[in-house]
Amino acid sequence: MNKMIPTESLQDYYQRTGQAVPKELLPVAGGASHFSVRYTTAPTRKTPFNRRDYYKICLSSASGRGTGSLIYDDQEIQLHPPCLIFTHPSVPASIEISFTSASRYGCIFNKQFIESQILPDVQYASPLFNPALYPIVKLTEEERDRLHVYFGEMQRLQESDYPFKWDMIRNILQLIIHEGVRLQQSQLSQTGVVRDxxxxxxxxxxxxxxxxxxxxxxxxxxxxxxxxxxxxxxxxxxxxxxxxxxxxxxxxxxxxxxxxxxxxxxxxxxxxxxxxxxxxxxxxxxxxxxxxxxxxxxxxxxxxxxxxxxxxxx
Missing domain, CATH: 1.10.10.60 (Homeodomain-like)
Structure with missing residues (x-):
């Protein structure tokens, strides 16, 4: 009997969501880097409670009547958008959003895409890389609008023919990660990024x-x-x-x-x-x-x- 814990791969994600598997994720590609960002307004069903082999960041702008929750390991966290959601691959998680207006951006990427781009000190301070940290960052409307521009620009670059678009996307992605660290630390009255x-x-x-x-x-x-x-x-x-x-x-x-x-x-x-x-x-x-x-x-x-x-x- 196979005793391995099932972990959702990027290929599994695309198949589960009814999308074509990108060519760089096919076995012949040999573990190439991957990034994707999407914008949606549809409520999401409860996603499978599992681990993943990829990173995910969501910007939820949902409003109106309805509910939203994130099951993150042992926590059931009620979502009160606007907020940023960072999920660490090793932590089992499931999300459900059913607001009447459920607009959100989501980006997924693997280790190869972001590897060596984020300083160890920043990784320690970000819930995306440190599973001990709280995965939700609350946002004001002004903060949401600024982050909405960042995600939108990543999507425009993704759909463009610019030859260096992935480098630009990496820079914007780093900006979003830093924004998450900065905003979370200011909300929790934490000290600056640990330098030890x-x-x-x-x-x-x-x-x-x-x-x-x-x-x-x-x-x-x-x-x-x-x-x-x-x-x-x-x-x-x-x-x-x-x-x-x-x-x-x-x-x-x-x-x-x-x-x-x-x-x-x-x-x-x-x-x-x-x-x-x-x-x-x-x-x-x-x-x-x-x-x-x-x-x-x-x-x-x-x-x-x-x-x-x-x-x-x-």
Missing amino acids: RLVNAFYTLLNQQFPVDSPETSLKLLTPAHFADQLHVHVNHLNSVVKKYSGKSTRTIIHERIVTEAKALLRNTSWNIAEIAYALGFEYPSHFNKYFKQFASVAPMEFRQQQAAVAGNI
């Missing part, structure tokens, strides 16, 4: 372990000491710097990420508890049960049953 390379390197190393795709392999970096060894620093120094910039201990951040992944596996796979325990680095299922209950307040099997009951009522 050790903190950024720690989060990069942590996020590289996820998503867990198979019960056949096990997480290797489970403690602050494991990360300190990889980063070639003393564990006390790592703990001190991470605490200074995040307000949390290194151990707490690691625990939160492992529990988040455990919940995703319990909700989205048919793996048994022993398989999930092994995949997350636990030698014995009993250790995983105790660990999960400590942070989630319920046992893994009880959590799975609760999520199944909720899904059955949707």
Whole structure:
């Protein structure tokens, strides 16, 4: 039996939405870069709750009567447009918008398109690349109108014959990502982008372990000491710097990420508890049960049953 977690590819996305698969995504293309932006006014049905192998940014300008929600890992977030929505590929997500006026832009792109374009410091500060951050950025009408121009210009370039259009689109896309960081930080009264390379390197190393795709392999970096060894620093120094910039201990951040992944596996796979325990680095299922209950307040099997009951009522 195949135990891999299904992840929607760009090819899957185009087939699911009834569009032709672009030629650069065909197998013979060998993993070429891809970008696409679309404008729509139609309400969307609830999209599949899954992970993806691509990035997505939505600008929702919906108004009037209706509802909108984003299911993002363990959160159900009510949408109050206008807003920007950033979804990280490794986080299972589903979106539903049913406003009477549901205009929105959406752009999707793969790692090859944006690779090496975004500084590590900015990646740490953006929910598009850092799954620990809140995925929604609220907008004023003025901010929405400005971003609407950016998305519209990307669409015009996409449809043009200009030979360097993809470079221009990358520049505008970076501008949108920076706008998201700037606006979110101002709304949350956060400090500026973290400039400490050790903190950024720690989060990069942590996020590289996820998503867990198979019960056949096990997480290797489970403690602050494991990360300190990889980063070639003393564990006390790592703990001190991470605490200074995040307000949390290194151990707490690691625990939160492992529990988040455990919940995703319990909700989205048919793996048994022993398989999930092994995949997350636990030698014995009993250790995983105790660990999960400590942070989630319920046992893994009880959590799975609760999520199944909720899904059955949707």
